[in-house]
Amino acid sequence: MQNVRQTWLRPSLFLALASLVLHALANGHYGFFRDELYFIACGEHPDWGYVDQPALVPLLASWSHAIFGNSLWGFRLLPMLVAAAGVAATAEFTRLVGGGRFAQWLAGISMLLAPIFLLGGTLFFTDMFQPLTWLGLGWVLVRLEQTEDERWWLAFGAIAGFSLNTKYLIAFYLGALAIALVFTPRRASLLRPWVWLGALLAAVLVLPNVWWQAAHGWPFIELGRAGAADKNIPMSLPAFFLQQLLLIGPLSAPVWLSGLWASVVRPKFAVAPAFAIAWLILWLVFDFSHGKPYYMVAIYPTLLALGAVRIEAWIASAALRAVALACVAAAGLAIAPMTLPILPVETFIRYERAIGFTPSTGEHQTLGVLPQIYADMFGWQEMAKKVAAVYWSLPPRDRTRAAFFGNNYGEAAAIDVFGPALGLPPALSSHNNYYLWGPRGHDGSVLIIIGGSPGHYADLFGSFTVAGHIDAPYAMPYETNKPIYVLRDMKMPLQRYWPQVKHYE
Numbered sequence: 124m125q126n127v128r129q130t131w132l133r134p135s136l137f138l139a140l141a142s143l144v145l146h147a148l149a150n151g152h153y154g155f156f157r158d159e160l161y162f163i164a165c166g167e168h169p170d171w172g173y174v175d176q177p178a179l180v181p182l183l184a185s186w187s188h189a190i191f192g193n194s195l196w197g198f199r200l201l202p203m204l205v206a207a208a209g210v211a212a213t214a215e216f217t218r219l220v221g222g223g224r225f226a227q228w229l230a231g232i233s234m235l236l237a238p239i240f241l242l243g244g245t246l247f248f249t250d251m252f253q254p255l256t257w258l259g260l261g262w263v264l265v266r267l268e269q270t271e272d273e274r275w276w277l278a279f280g281a282i283a284g285f286s287l288n289t290k291y292l293i294a295f296y297l298g299a300l301a302i303a304l305v306f307t308p309r310r311a312s313l314l315r316p317w318v319w320l321g322a323l324l325a326a327v328l329v330l331p332n333v334w335w336q337a338a339h340g341w342p343f344i345e346l347g348r349a350g351a352a353d354k355n356i357p358m359s360l361p362a363f364f365l366q367q368l369l370l371i372g373p374l375s376a377p378v379w380l381s382g383l384w385a386s387v388v389r390p391k392f393a394v395a396p397a398f399a400i401a402w403l404i405l406w407l408v409f410d411f412s413h414g415k416p417y418y419m420v421a422i423y424p425t426l427l428a429l430g431a432v433r434i435e436a437w438i439a440s441a442a443l444r445a446v447a448l449a450c451v452a453a454a455g456l457a458i459a460p461m462t463l464p465i466l467p468v469e470t471f472i473r474y475e476r477a478i479g480f481t482p483s484t485g486e487h488q489t490l491g492v493l494p495q496i497y498a499d500m501f502g503w504q505e506m507a508k509k510v511a512a513v514y515w516s517l518p519p520r521d522r523t524r525a526a527f528f529g530n531n532y533g534e535a536a537a538i539d540v541f542g543p544a545l546g547l548p549p550a551l552s553s554h555n556n557y558y559l560w561g562p563r564g565h566d567g568s569v570l571i572i573i574g575g576s577p578g579h580y581a582d583l584f585g586s587f588t589v590a591g592h593i594d595a596p597y598a599m600p601y602e603t604n605k606p607i608y609v610l611r612d613m614k615m616p617l618q619r620y621w622p623q624v625k626h627y628e
Contacts (some may be wrong), residue, residue, distance in 0.1 A: 134224060135214035138231040142207040146234075146244045149465040150196045150203070153500035155540070158535035159198075159247045160184065160503060161186045165534040165556055172335035174342040174555040174627060179288045180249045188540070202251045204547050206244025208236045209254045209424065216262055217428040221391055223435055230424075232429035232448060233375035236455025239420045242496060249290040250417075256286035257296055257421035261428075264309070264394045273317035280321030284328025291343065292418060295405060303400035308393045334542045339559065346555070357413050363406065366416035371423050374454035379423050382430030391432070398425055413563040452605040464497060468597060471497070491600050502595030502602060503537035510538060511545035513571055513590045513607050521611075525569040526562075529534070531626075533602070534573060553624035562621055567613030574605035583620075585612030 131612040165173050168183025172178050183201060191197025214231035222230065234254075236242055242249050259282040267275040304310055312318040336343055350556055356368070368376045385391070387398035405419040438444055460466050460474055466564035472492055510527055517525055527542075527550045529535030535552035542550065549563055551570075570584075573593055580587045611622070 132528060133214070133218075134227040134231050135218075137205040137209040138214055138228075138235055139211040142210045142235055142244060143203055143466070145241070145459075145463065146199070146203040146206060146280060147196065149245055149463045150199045152464045152467060153497060155193075155195065155198075155315075155500065155503060156246050156496075157311075157499040157503070157536075160536035160540045161532045161555075162247060164247075164532075164539045167539070168556075168560065170335065171331040172339075174339070174559065175346050176249045176290060177288045177332045178335075179330075180290070182246070182528045184247050185310055188466040193541075199245065199247055199321040202244050202247050205251050206240065206253060209240065209243075209258070209372070212255060212258055212262075213428055216265075216424070217431050219262065219265060220428055220432055222428065222432040225438075225448075226428075226431040228380060228448055229434060229451065230427040232452050232455065233378050233427045233431070234424055236452065236459060237371045237375060237420075237423070238458060238462040239370040239417055241459055242615065245463060246496075250292070250421075252286060252289045253292060253421035254442040256282050256289075256293060258424040260293075260296070260300065260427065261398065261425040264304075264397070265392055267312075268309070268392055269393050273312060273315050276312065276317040276321035277324060278321075280324035281328070283321075284325040284412040287325065288332060292421070295408060295418070296401060296422065297483050299401035299404040299408075300397060302404060303397035304394070307397050309397070320349070326592070336383075342627055349628045358410060358416070360406070360410050363410040363416055367406075367419070370417055370420050371427075372451075372455050372458065374451050375427070378430040378434065378451070379426040380430065381433045382426030382428070385429045385433035385532065386426070395429065397465065398422070398429065402426065451527045461494070464500070468493070468497070468501075491597070491603075493597055495599060498597060498599045499533070502593070502598035503533070504541050505595055506534065506593055507537050507541035507545060507547070509591050509593060509607060510571060510573075511542065513609065516548055516590065517569070517609070521609075525571060525609075526565040527571045529554065529557070530573065530575070532557055553626045555627060557626070558621075559624050565617055567615075567617030567620070568611065570613070572608050572610060574601075575608065580608065580610055583614060584610045585614065587611065 128404065162176075162181045162184035164449050165176075165181035165225070166183070166188075169182060170178060171179060171187075176306035184198075187198050187201055191200070210231055213234040214227040217227045217230040240254060243254065260279060263275050263279045263282065267273070267279075275363070283293060283297055304312075360431075371379060383399045383402060384516070386395040386397075390396060402419070402422055405422065408414070409418045434447070435444075438447065457478075460471055461480060464471075466474060475494075493501070514522065514525060526548055529550050529552035532554045534550055535550035535554070535557050538547055551557065551562060551565060571590075577587065587608050587610045589606045590609045593603055593605045593607060595603045
């Protein structure tokens with residue numbers, strides 16, 4: 124009975140419930156995010172892969188949308204549950220590596236209120252599984268050392284294979300760990316079969332997606348190069364490091380920094396230095412390759428756990444421990460509205476200005492009154508309704524030949540998700556996977572498009588007219604205050620012109 128009571132009173136349970144409550148309160152204030160709409164559209168075209176991500180998350184997104192429709196709370200239930208599991212797993216991993224209740228609370232609260240992980244539980248993203256799977260690899264390595272049972276490598280391979288089918292990002296961590304483990308006693312595993320069997324299992328799990336990428340000319344590599352060359356803002360190493368402090372939370376920084384220290388200075392586990400070495404490799408690789416700062420955040424649950432255990436050893440006073448937990452929690456809650464859409468939009472704008480927050484996209488983009496993560500939740504349904512008004516205003520003969528052409532996958536996916544209820548046909552776009560789906564039988568005789576250059580349209584079409592206007596004040600600036608054009612009589616067949624509009628970014 125005592126053991127049962129202790130299980131139910133573990134910090135992990137309370138932290139998981141807190142995570143669920145926070146995200147339940149947040150979901151529903153704004154709308155669907157641009158990428159969520161795209162994932163739904165991709166999942167409705169089941170395949171072994173897509174230009175910009177593996178197959179699993181789009182498939183799950185389309186299933187969730189099929190079940191819950193346009194209910195944000197229902198649609199985002201899976202990310203909420205995964206985020207809660209990540210928080211609980213962080214606290215439990217802290218216990219696994221020797222942390223008491225204070226350490227479990229410290230690591231768990233730091234994970235719960237980290238700005239980037241609050242966002243991860245809000246949106247149906249390809250990143251949502253990464254903190255859990257990266258932590259899972261650390262869990263396996265620690266259990267492998269504790270038990271000396273080499274069969275744990277099979278679990279390692281299964282986690283890696285699953286994660287690679289949600290996002291390719293863990294491949295960098297696997298590479299960093301492979302290098303780092305050579306500098307630990309765990310390199311002895313290389314002489315035994317289980318590590319290779321685990322690698323084989325991961326390869327088998329991801330093989331269908333690799334085949335898809337190869338069959339389509341490795342579009343993900345082309346997309347990654349385009350992002351690094353033109354889209355992402357280059358950062359210096361100190362600036363990239365500063366972003367890590369902001370993404371995890373300034374007052375949680377001492378916790379994960381202590382985790383790096385604990386991994387190197389008198390580590391409790393022989394495998395611990397591998398995590399610090401892997402962190403260093405990821406920092407250098409992602410910065411020098413112009414990657415985004417959030418690419419490496421999934422390593423922090425592991426470091427938070429190791430750091431919390433070391434801080435617990437340093438702070439014996441119950442009063443000081445309470446102050447530490449209160450400070451981390453207070454700081455986390457104060458900045459939570461920056462990534463957790465818990466405030467009505469007008470209230471958020473006032474709050475943002477009051478604390479002097481200046482958002483950045485990490486890309487070459489102009490922002491409006493909202494940071495991009497929020498701006499991209501506005502205007503999509505309204506856009507679909509205005510496009511539908513233009514579509515239904517066309518003469519019947521034009522309407523039978525008309526299609527909407529999205530400048531990007533967000534516009535096209537908004538039509539594909541919200542358009543069927545408005546009587547709209549499937550959208551066209553040349554952006555990412557929409558390019559592979561092609562013109563869908565349309566010849567370009569009548570196209571509806573938002574914004575663009577009239578001079579360009581004059582060169583390509585026999586005529587064009589302004590038939591409507593998009594005005595969504597909270598959306599990204601390039602998605603609002605634009606005319607809606609109807610383009611007629613394309614001078615070149617759309618099928619022949621299609622290769623010229625390919626846009627992987």
